[in-house]
Amino acid sequence: MVHRQHGGVGSATAPTPPTSTVGSTTYYVSQTINGCEGPRAVLTVTINPLPNAPTTTNISYCQNATAAPLTASGQNLRWYTAAGGGTPSTTVTPSTSTAGSTTYYVTQTDNNSCESARTPLTVTINAAPPAPAVTNTAVSYCQNTTAQPLQATATSGNTLNWYTSQGTALGSTAPTPSTTNPGTSTYQVSQRNTSGCESDRVPITVTINALPVAPATSPASACQGGAPVSLVSRVTATGTLKWYTSPTSASLAAAPQVGTASTGSQVFYVSQTNASGCESSRAAITYTVYARPNPPAVQTPVTYCQNAVAQPLQATASPGGILNFYTQASGGVPSIELTPSTQASEIYYVSQTVNGCESSTRASITVTINALPPSPAVTTPVTYCQLAPASPLSATVTSTNTLTWYGTDGQPLTGAPTPRRALPVQFATP
Known part of the structure; x- marks a missing residue:
């Protein structure tokens, strides 16, 4: 083979054309049979220029994020996992399961099937931060009490992200739950590092417990100098009672013990707490110590003839008073009406009860029975x-x-x- 159509020195060994220089080179080849060389055939070798290497941009993902197929500028892209050799792929989607960096390589081919040099593309998988520390993942409040912002602790340099249970982003400021309505709601919190990678979310459950109703109360009263009445006995409730001396005072250690030495009224307040520790509003309860009335006014003595028909004994009570008649100066069972016997003279006694308090002394009524004369x-x-x-x-x-x-x-x-x-x-x- 020679490089000229005519003349030149032929070689029985086929030449290897160089590819370092772009352009065309013509070669000629003939064959010799029985010592006779035939005409030369033309063979043109064209060296096409390589296409430019694709342009790439390094990319980063957060660990376990969803990655997209790698991209680069160019046509007929071929992707490799090494700088040289290897089998190309038409598309590559990097794995994000492991933190670290991986370099991929990409070429492009032109219409002459010439492949460009390889351009590296580095994919960095940034580690996701751990979930933030949450001390209390179950928070509870009583209805209408003052709530505090939810709490979580981010790793130094990281930023907290708060969400509703539906996933609505609330920003980096911890939310303060509303306590207006009873029920349960869930918040979520994560943390984001300087690489922009977000941790798993930690749920925080907030329970708003309903308030119990105020206890039912009835007034309590006692008589001066008598036994005190337990205020607890005047309260109907299902929870634990708490006692107060005013609508705004601190609670007492126990139910008030009120004496009966002095007359007058005092108002105390009582609430109840339920199993959730929530306290009701306060109900008022009035404790009154009444003075004992004087004995009723009577007319004495009352005179009957022996065996005459007697009338019920009479006495004048104070307004609202109730008369109590007795056959003895102390003790005994009272009667609201008493008709004396006319067989013999007797002394009867009467007291009165006002506001549930009986007079401390009894008025005496002497009934004189005069004997009948002889015929x-x-x-x-x-x-x-x-x-x-x-x-x-x-x-x-x-x-x-x-x-x-x-x-x-x-x-x-x-x-x-x-x-x-x-x-x-x-x-x-x-």
């Missing part, structure tokens, strides 16, 4: 002759007693009767 002495029968004049009847009384005469019909007369002369008549004296 007057009479002469009987009294006899007259028919039509003879008659004299008024007579009877002899004891001491200073007086006579009362009655007619045959039982009705009292104004004086001693005179019998009629026509017929026999019977008169009577008591």
Whole structure:
């Protein structure tokens, strides 16, 4: 083979064309048979220029993020995992599972199938930070109390990111839960490092516990000098009671113990706490110590004749007072009405109760029963002759007693009767 169509020195060994220089070179080749060389054939070798290497931009991902296929400027890209050799791929998606850096290489080919030099592209996988430290992942408040911002601690240099349970970003400032409505809500917090990589999110549950209703109360009262009444007995509640001396004071260690030496009213306040430790509003309870009334006014003595029909004893109570009648000066069972016996004289007693307090002393009512006198002495029968004049009847009384005469019909007369002369008549004296 020679480099010229005519002349030159031929070589039986085919030449290897150099590719270092862009351009075309023509070679000629002939064949010799039986010592006779035939005409030369033309063979043109063209050295095409290489395309430019693609342009790349290094890229970084956070660990475990979703990566996209690598890109570079150019056409008919070929990707390699080494600077030389290897099998190309038309597309490469880097793995983000492990933190670190990996260099990929890319070329482009032109329409002549010439491949450019390889351009490196470094993919950096930045490590994700650990989740932030959260001391309390279950926070609870009572309804309508003052809540504090949620708390989490980021690693030095990192920034916290807060989210709602629906994933809505709240920024880097810790949210303060609302305590208006009972219920449960969940917040989430993560931290982001200087590489912009975010940690896993930590859930924080916030529970708002409902307040119990205020206890039901009724007024308490005692009598001066009597036994005090327990305020606890005047409260209906399902939780634990807390006692106060005013609507805004600090709680007492125990239920108040109120004496009965002095009269007057005091107002205390009581609330209840439920199993969640939430306290109700305060309910007022009034404690009143009433003075004991004086005994009722009475008229004494009351006098009856022996075996006469007696009336119930009378006394005058104070307004609102209730009378209590007794047969003894102390103790005994009271009656609201008492009718004395007329067999013998007795002393009865009466007190009055006002505002539930009974007078400390009892008024006495003396019932005097006067014995009946004996019947007057009479002469009987009294006899007259028919039509003879008659004299008024007579009877002899004891001491200073007086006579009362009655007619045959039982009705009292104004004086001693005179019998009629026509017929026999019977008169009577008591």
